Amino acid sequence: MTEDDAPTVRRSAGEFGGAPARSSDDVVEATSADGDDASRDDPGGSDSGDRKDGSGSDQDPADETGNGATGDSAEEAGDHAAGDSAEEAGDHATGDRPAGATTVEASRLSSTDHWLGIAAVTFLTAGLGVLTQSRPLFLAAVVGVGYLAYANATEAPEPSLAVTRAVTDPNPEPGDRVGVRVTVTNAGDGVLPDLRIVDHVPDALAAVDGPARTATALRPGASVTFAYTVLARRGEFTFDGLDVVARNVSGSRERALELRTEPTTITCLPPLDATETVPLHGLTSPYTGRVSTDSAGEGVEFASLREYQHGDALSRIDWNRYARDGDLATMEFREERMATVVVLVELRKAAYLQAGPDGPHAVDRSIEATRRLFNSLIDTGDRVGVATLAPDDVWQAPGAGPTHQAEVRNLLATHPTLSPTPPSDRVYVPGYLRTFLHRLADDAQVVFVSPVPDRTSEYVARAIHVRDHPVTVISPDSTRTDTPGRTLAAAERSNRLASLRESGLRVVDWDPEESLAEALARGRRRWSG
Amino acid sequence: MTGVEIVRRPARRSLLVPAVAGTAATTLVAAGSSAGALLCALGTVVLLAGVASARHGLVDGGGLVAFLGIVFAATNGATAGPVVFGTTATVVAWDAGGNAISIGRQLGNRVDSTRVEVVHAVAGAAVGLVTALVGLMLFRVGPTRQPVTTLFVLLLAAVLLVAALNR
């Protein structure tokens, strides 16, 4: 048994910085002596106990860190919480990871008032029993007491659940019906007498068959399965949440939980759209000829020489050349050749459109485009920022470093403004523009991502362009031509885009059937051709 | 809006347990007092209407009226057995009805909640039956020798203790 233990133990000793060549007994002493390390590894002391006994538990020390897992005692069987394994990724010999680990996002315990007032049975019968000296009534009062005790006897259980989800087609066509099957297992060792489960269907998807809910009572180890159908639409949707209400058997107390489960994704996108970046080919025009008068700092590399123009800073003149040839030439540095770009996403209520009932949401496409444009522009060395035209405006100033990139990616993934549901407030556009233009650096360009649903978008794009910030418009097309109204709207939008082109803006009309890369390529042909 | 919008009311099936319990209570006291049985039946009907329309107020009111029917029968000379089991039955109907409404509100009427409702109802019924039987046994076996006052004192003690624990 010691043989089996030794590798396990040695690994943990390594963690604590102990020499691996010690005998296993010594190491065991060390691990139990190491106050907080042992407790981090081992909530109940059971693990070091195992090692001492040589009972050969095949649990890695990594198992015991129950980060965010529900009902830890249940997890001893070798379950890991999702957060866990990422940390200990290298350590596992046997990845004994069951499907369906869940973490608890939110939990609320409360009284249901279900049995409130049951004491009235007792009081009423006892009172009348006294007044009428009736034994049957006294006995009825006993029943009341029994129920009163029953109502107050138990607490709502804390469920420990494993949830797995299966989807009939993870890559459907728009308009397909996709079946979702959810299995919930009681992974704890207590009975769950009253479990009410509601699956989180992604906001943009509709369930067209069967409620995404079920109710059951589960013994430890038992599971329940329920299934429903969703209508697929363009985009990428992740199923990763579950709402659970667990009550005690009398129904007097309940615990409402929001669980996060392992994600299952349905992707309904053209294959080329799966990339993270898009080829840009001159989407932005790097400013040439604009020399900043600030002195260049460190990390700015020499890029090229050009002819001296009146007004260039003296510090930028290549004096060596002048000394040699008598020519005045100005040095240009790489930083100045980098473009400063702000990607402005339109998130006004009017922009929340979809191209027909199974078409993609314009906002989904806009945010997707923003993300990929950001990635691509950063890759080409530009300084990129992100802003939103929304009631709750967001401004992330242009930058280039890894921190900045991480911040923006996080913003695009989680900020509440970038949500699939439309805002209820309106944007006061003139005020917004003032602030926006004020924040915008002099040489910044703007990429405006918007379906251009009305005159306001046109106005915004033009207003920015006119103030010497070249604007490129990327417009996801949310129009259809299957009804007269929609056809008219399509024509109207076409006119708007044409009008913007006339004013000198570059416009990319992004058709729902093509990938962003194709749309950009098409646009580029127009600009250079 | 697309997608199935759930109807937040109990399923038809959920009417079964309260109906059976209410009918049982009515029949139990019918022998002793027809007025009491009538009250009980009325209360049951109101209770069932409350379940069908997902209104707690009706269920509570109906349950109370049904229970008053039992009490009325008791004061008019019904024997211990029917009174005690009638009380249990009324409470079971009320309990199952309220539970059905909560399931309806949270899950809608298309979820098969049979298992959960049965577990809940059976547990409630068991509690009631056990206490009823215990009570009856004490009544028959022990305290015919005991004066009513002793019983009453004990009962009061139990009430006070449980009331102290009451959430």
Place this chain on the structure above:
Amino acid sequence: MTRRLTAAAGVVLALVGLVALAVPSVTTTLPTDETVVSILGGVLLLGAAREIQRRRDASFEYAETSDTEVTVELPTPGDDFDRRLETITVTRYNQLQRQSIRDDVREVAVATLQRRERCTEDEAQVMLDEGTWTDDPFAASFFTRRPPKTSARNRIRELFSSTPPFQRRAVSAVREVHRLAEGEDD
């Protein structure tokens, strides 16, 4: 505080009662005359009333669940116009609404003509009024307000078709405007 008192009283009474089971004489000393009994009964009935009131006052706030199966349909541009067009054809005699629809289409038509034909706004208006902007007679008649310049047979067919003339002409006009707008990319 009351909880403790109640619990204490309960314990005391329980002891008394248990003692009384063994020694019946204990309870005979307790007052059992009418008034005490009535008061006790009354207090208990009040207790019952209080319990009932507590339940009536309770707002049943157990956990709520979201409408997860449902999703809000976002509009597609032009849905509003379709709705208005729909109601027009039902009522048939609503001059103001018709004019509003006609104005909306006219606005887009003018912008389209200006863009494609490179003319001024006034010139575009004239083209619409005279019906020279399109070959489709029904589309043209939508703006000229005169009967469509087509064969008598077609005009009679239009009158007897299931779609009212206004709607047919509006649809034709919109289609023609769209065709013009989506022409060769400039």
